[in-house]
Amino acid sequence: MSESTHHEMWEKLNMDLEAHDGLLEVLGKFYGDIYLSQENRLKGAEYLDFVLSEVHGLRIKELQDAKAQGRKVVGTFCVFVPEEITLAADAIHVGLCAGAEAGSELAEQLVPRNTCALIKSFIGFKMAKLCPYIESSDMIVGETTCDGKKKAYEAFNEIAPTYVMEVPQTKSEAARELWKSEILRYMKAVEELTGVTITAEKLKEGIRIINGKRRALQRLTFLRAASPAPISGRDALLVNQISFYDDPVRFTAKINELCDELETRIETGEGVAPANTPRLMLSGCPMAVPNWKLPYVVESSGAVIVGEESCIGTRNSRDLVDESGATLEAMIDAIADRYMKIDCACFTPNQERLDNITSLAKDLKADGVIHYSLLFCQPYTHESMKVDKRLQAEGIPMLSIETDYSMEDVEQLKTRIEAFVETLA
């Protein structure tokens, strides 16, 4: 990663340069081992490598340039924050750092030890001054999707003012009304932040752009049903991860190019692994950059990953916003409806997630599913037991993994996953 050329910018962002250099060095090596070592990679992976190498560099420079021109940056932690609205106010919507152990010890000053790694990570990144996205954000938006985040944002708010959206817990009509009112409140907040009035025209364009991004990701998901698998799970995860950071229009064009290449591969029967390689789908908690531990272990255990049922995966791309609405009111309703379809474990009941996992596993011709829960993530750990039951009934083998960001359990995971893969071969 090109850390040297960006030092001045990071210094202005009040980051801890020395610690950040150390982080980039570790990540660069980690990326080399996990990504650059892969065989039969796509040409389109050059885009992924470039974006990742400049994720704290050129992309931050773009944000700073946009800010210099008066645009605002909104930083988020969750797929419930409606990007369409951010875009309609001419603001930039980015995910925040949450995928590495950096600063996790500091985080324990603000949240309990028994907090999931993702939450400790975003707090730790801020406290250790390691996330240029947080430092570039004019508005940070949290939400109430789990107890851990809901309460952590209260503590986080003391070091980084955080606007919180209330996501309801059921899908009743009254819950949808609450959610719609939260979307309207967010719209007003973004208008105030940017000084831009969101018109029907602007919102229509925002919806079109983000639907385009989702369609490109859907196309990628669909193409992964091919055998042999045309792309590694690691690269596909990276595509989903980058979708939270890169400019959405550029991202969409690049991923569609990558999908063109995949189609050619599929036509010629080319893949990243032999056709008889066991195909696994991951399901559960999101994997934020650079949380590539589990995919790496899985793909080093004789299997190939063909799908990610996760917020950094199909949960964020499966549903589109209906584009037929002409008025602002109709579009807000369409946005509310689209987000209420998300099958997050925050909802009770959440039967549709079981249905979605089952049909996705079948569509992708997965031989098995690995359910991934972050340690102390109650919603997904509870649901893993239901997913297991459902998949058993469907005749799809499942392995349940509970882990965090540490590397201590890699060998143990490898042993369990290899044993699971052997049962599928």
Added chain:
Amino acid sequence: MSESTHHEMWEKLNMDLEAHDGLLEVLGKFYGDIYLSQENRLKGAEYLDFVLSEVHGLRIKELQDAKAQGRKVVGTFCVFVPEEITLAADAIHVGLCAGAEAGSELAEQLVPRNTCALIKSFIGFKMAKLCPYIESSDMIVGETTCDGKKKAYEAFNEIAPTYVMEVPQTKSEAARELWKSEILRYMKAVEELTGVTITAEKLKEGIRIINGKRRALQRLTFLRAASPAPISGRDALLVNQISFYDDPVRFTAKINELCDELETRIETGEGVAPANTPRLMLSGCPMAVPNWKLPYVVESSGAVIVGEESCIGTRNSRDLVDESGATLEAMIDAIADRYMKIDCACFTPNQERLDNITSLAKDLKADGVIHYSLLFCQPYTHESMKVDKRLQAEGIPMLSIETDYSMEDVEQLKTRIEAFVETLA
């Protein structure tokens, strides 16, 4: 406990008689050690001893007799379920068993190991056929106050059909609307269950009765400000615990009698411990019958407990429903407003809890606070860090305890609490 005379009834309730006999025997001994061994107890404690000794016996017989006359029983887990409405439909409102380790191993078939003891307990009590309240319930009502319960009810629903109320997570106007709609939905469900139409007159009476219960508990809280402490924390906790099981009219009368006795004691300067005994307030998670571990350890460590900031404590009695409303609509609004005042850790932010703890500790002349979190209870564990900061700023010492229902840590707790009490003396 008079197990022998009630065997036939328990058998009809399909309970596990042998295991239940074993449970009652253990509880009887536990109660003897913790309660009957106390000195300077109130005469009014006879009522407590009697209710507790018949909590699975005569009280269940009363429920069965009422059911035989066509009345319905609603079983609940949380102070958010509006008892006023249950009463207005001529139904009986009771808490369900959740305070002992009984059946916790069975519960791990349905919920993750990293689930709090209270949740594992209510599931375990059902699976092990040990709770006559669950077996007597015509309707079981859960709610969405934490991830653990929210997801556990989904699994619990498979063995005991559970109606779930959505409790919002903020106190915005839109959240209050959601909550009001949930109260109306509950009212309709109870009307359907009972065949009783809830009229303004009936609801007014329900509000009056439950406000009366809360006033008696408020009176008890207020009297505990006296020095020397006129009642032990154990007995006061028991009063709060019994408030969830006994008939509310009888309970109110008995607790007012007990308060009369307390007033006499206070006039004569009589107490359960010398005036210079360090006074502690408990704050945090609820302690369901027979979870008396922490109060016992505290009061065996040279301190006396003067208040419980908890759902089984002041959180359930502090706020009254406004009684001025004459129409059903006005009363529903008053109920919605009252329940939205609850300072549960499910809300974000929840600043009022910090204010309430501080003023309660001052009113009760507490020398210190013990914050009690159940292991894996994320909302209260997060808030314990905020409570600690606030109390430090107020000059009130606090000790944070995280524990479960096992007896394994009793000696460790005793060591920590004795050390804490010594600093206060």
